[in-house]
Amino acid sequence: MYCFGIDVGGTTVKCGLFQTDGTLVEKWEIPTRKENKGEYILPDVAETIQNKISEKGIDKAEVAGVGVGIPGPINAQGEAACAVNLYWGFRPVAKELSELTGLTAKAGNDANVAALGEAWKGAAAGSQNVIMVTLGTGVGGGIISDGRIVAGAHGAGGEIGHANICHEETAACNCGNSGCLEQYASATGIVRLAKKALAESSEDSVLRNTESIEAKDVLDAFKSGDALAVRVMDEVGEKLGGALGIFAAVVDPDAIVIGGGVSKAGQPLINLIEKHYKKYAFSLCKDTPIVIASLGNDAGIYGAAKMVL
Structure with a gap:
């Protein structure tokens, strides 16, 4: 089984394809296109995910989902109140990304997401708190x-x-x-x-x-x-x-x-x-x-x- 990890920054979007045991299969970047109030960002993320699935010959049923970190407050439903560096106002990030990819999607604040990464495979690996x-x-x-x-x-x-x-x-x-x-x-x-x-x-x-x-x-x-x-x-x-x-x-x-x-x-x-x-x-x-x-x-x-x- 696989999953995708996406980190949206002000200049680039960092992307990772993982096995569900935490093995990083491949990482790459795409530009963060902020024109027209950032309307292209999530479609671009969806496109790069679809391309990677095709390139690797992965069955979509083998993909557990996609997670995305955003520079701004995100509630438990995966909705961004705003993301000023992306020129976003309110945006239901998880819902939109799920609709664009056909995959389960979750969204979180980028700093919170980084903390989860360090707790999973980083300096605090194995820690729950x-x-x-x-x-x-x-x-x-x-x-x-x-x-x-x-x-x-x-x-x-x-x-x-x-x-x-x-x-x-x-x-x-x-x-x-x-x-x-x-x-x-x-x-x-x-x-x-x-x-x-x-x-x-x-x-x-x-x-x-x-x-x-x-x-x-x-x-x-x-x-x-x-x-x-x-x-x-x-x-x-x-x-x-x-x-x-x-x-x-x-x-x-x-x-x-x-x-x-x-x-x-x-x-x-x-x-x-x-x-x-x-x-x-x-x-x-x-x-x-x-x-x-x-x-x-x-x-x-x-x-x-x-x-x-």
């Missing part, structure tokens, strides 16, 4: 409980980046609120904190000689022991570790997975998060392992495939 945080330009998240994605009533389940963790913050987050985790633990948040620290202090730092500071510069300086960068990252670790402690008290995860570009800082970042997490976590959750995601850009297709199984 997982919290995943992706630290990129923003902070994404996904929660797996008893082996299933927590989507919530509005598809907002797992929006870890928009948990309010600083009531005193006055700067606005992209979501419109203030004090969100994303304002501290994302790549842009790390740069913001570094610039603030440089403005408020005259201490020597390699970052003072950096023309256009990026998160990687701060992380490299942190790993080399630069005092200002260490202080900035300690604030990041405290905010993220504290937030994870709160979520762990709700989910009681087998593992916490850290992904996204910032996670490339590796074990020094994990050690920092663990230090603060252990300080704030409920006693029974203090020893929950915090691990770096291992599937990379393939997490979405693995999780999408797992949704239909």
Whole structure:
């Protein structure tokens, strides 16, 4: 038996053909055509699936279904409230894809789907309860409980980046609120904190000689022991570790997975998060392992495939 895992991004659609035991048979990409409010995206996905079935000589009866991850809130019925990066308003994604392919279809938020992938075949393989945080330009998240994605009533389940963790913050987050985790633990948040620290202090730092500071510069300086960068990252670790402690008290995860570009800082970042997490976590959750995601850009297709199984 086979299944398809699809991860729709703003530039490309990642596609995977899997055996139902999780073996990846083949992966490929097609362009994300966003013209006319993204009306071609799902038909293009359906076409590439039909072409792959024909190319491999697979009987449609042997295909368990197709799962798809979308960058936006998706409810338990597979309906997208909106997906601004795809120019979609409301869209019954699972229903449309099922009608276009003649296959069982399920849809989920891309970050939640990536979390499911890591829980199935990635860094938390075999775990039934997982919290995943992706630290990129923003902070994404996904929660797996008893082996299933927590989507919530509005598809907002797992929006870890928009948990309010600083009531005193006055700067606005992209979501419109203030004090969100994303304002501290994302790549842009790390740069913001570094610039603030440089403005408020005259201490020597390699970052003072950096023309256009990026998160990687701060992380490299942190790993080399630069005092200002260490202080900035300690604030990041405290905010993220504290937030994870709160979520762990709700989910009681087998593992916490850290992904996204910032996670490339590796074990020094994990050690920092663990230090603060252990300080704030409920006693029974203090020893929950915090691990770096291992599937990379393939997490979405693995999780999408797992949704239909």
